[in-house]
Amino acid sequence: MQTWLPAEFMQTSEGKAADAILRSCVHCGFCNAACPTYTLLGNELDGPRGRIYQIKGLLEGSPVTAQTQSHLDRCLTCRACETACPSGVQYAKLLDIGRAEIAKRVPRSVPQRLLRRALRWIIPSTRRFGLMLMLARALRPLLPSAVQRYIPLAKPSGVWPQVRHSRRMLILAGCVQPVLEPGIDSSLARLLDRHGISAVPVYAGCCGAVSHHLTAAEQTHAHIKTTIDALWPSIESGIEAIITTAGGCGAMLRDYRHILREDAEYSAKAARVTELCRDPVQIIEALPIDAAAKGRRVAFQAPCSLVNALKLEGRVEAVLQRVGFDVLPVQESALCCGSAGTYSILQAGLANELRERKLKNLYLAEPEIIATANIGCLTHLNAASQIPVAHWLSLLEMD
Ligand code: SF4
Ligand code: SF4
Structure with a gap:
C-alpha cells in the first residue's frame, strides 16, 4: 500500500x-x-x-x-x-x-485514565497485587457468588528443589503468577530437577507486558531494565536458558531486543535475554518423560502468545500426548479466549463473549480437564468454566 x-x-x-x-x-x-x-x-x-x-x-x-x-x-x-x-x-x-x-x-476521559493508571500501579507489583487479592479473599464470603468466581482461592506453592546440578536454567516468576498460581513454576522446577537440570527462580516483578499493553513506554522500559538487571548476574555466570511459564511473558521477553534496540546501555543485554528466552515446552520436549497420565481426557487451550508470538503451535499438545493424555480436538482453537492482559478488565463485554465461545468449543469433546499455558488465560477461563482449568505443567505431575 x-x-x-x-x-x-x-x-x-x-x-x-x-x-x-x-x-x-x-x-x-x-x-x-x-x-x-x-x-x-x-x-x-x-x-x-x-x-x-x-x-x-x-x-x-x-x-x-x-x-x-x-x-x-x-x-x-x-x-x-x-x-x-x-x-x-x-x-x-x-x-x-x-x-x-x-x-x-486523543485524550482519554478522567475515569479511563485513572483506571489505566491503577492497573499499571497494582498489577505489575507482586506485593500490591498480593495485598489486593488477600483483601478480596477476606471479603469473598460476603460477595455474591457471581463475583466470588473472579477471586481465586489461595493455592500451595509446592516444594522447590535445591540447586544441585551443573546444568542450570532460570525461571522468571513474573508479577501475578507467584500470587495466583505459585505451584506452576515449582512443578517445572521439580520436573527439571528429576532430569538433571537445576532451576533458579528470579523474582523481578513484571516483565513489562502490562505497561506495554497499556501504551506506557517509559514504565515498560523501566520494568524491562529491572528484569534484565535481576537476570544479568546469572546470565554472566553461564545459565543455559531463561524460562517463563506464562506464554504472555515469554512473548514479551522475545520483544526485548526490539523494544530496547536504541538504548545505548541496554540494547546488547536485551538482545541476550531474547536469545536465551525459552518456553517450557522447548525444554521439556527434549526430556525422556515417562507416560503416566493413563488416557485422561484433556482439551488444550493454546494461548495466542504461544501460537502467534512464540510460534509453538501443537508442541504442548504433542508432549501431553506423549505422556499419556488423550488430547481432544478443539474447534476454533485459533480464536482468542478474551483474556489478553488487561483486556478482560478494559473490554469486559467482548472478553466475556470470547470466553463463552471458547468454553463452548472446549467442552465439545467432553474433557475431564482443560489445560492452558498462560496465567491470564487460566484465570480468565477458570472464572467461568464448569471444568477445572490448569496449567499444562501441573498436569505433568498427575498420575
Ligand atoms: S492479510 Fe496481511 S496483507 Fe492482507 S490485508 Fe491483512 S495484513 Fe494486509
Ligand atoms: S484482535 Fe484482530 S487485529 Fe487485533 S491482533 Fe487479534 S487478529 Fe489482529
Missing part, C-alpha cells in the same frame, strides 16, 4: 518501521477471517485490515477521534492476523506505533 507519512516522522525509527509495515500490506483481507473482534462485530474497522488503514490515516495526519481510538483499543493484540497474513505484515509493531500516536492526540 502507498504511504504519505510526514517527512519529519519518516526521520524517526518508528516512522521508518511504520512505513515499511504499511507498504508490506496488500489489503487482501485474509487476516479479517482470523480476527476475533471482526468475527464478533463484523465491522471492517474492528478487523486488522481496517485498523491498518486507520493507523495509516492517523500517521499521515488525518483527523482522529475517540471512535478511532476505540477501534484500536478493541484489538486484543492476539496476533492471529499476523499468522494468517500471507505478506508477513508485522501488525503488532504497527499497532504499538499507532496506539502511541493516538494517545498523544
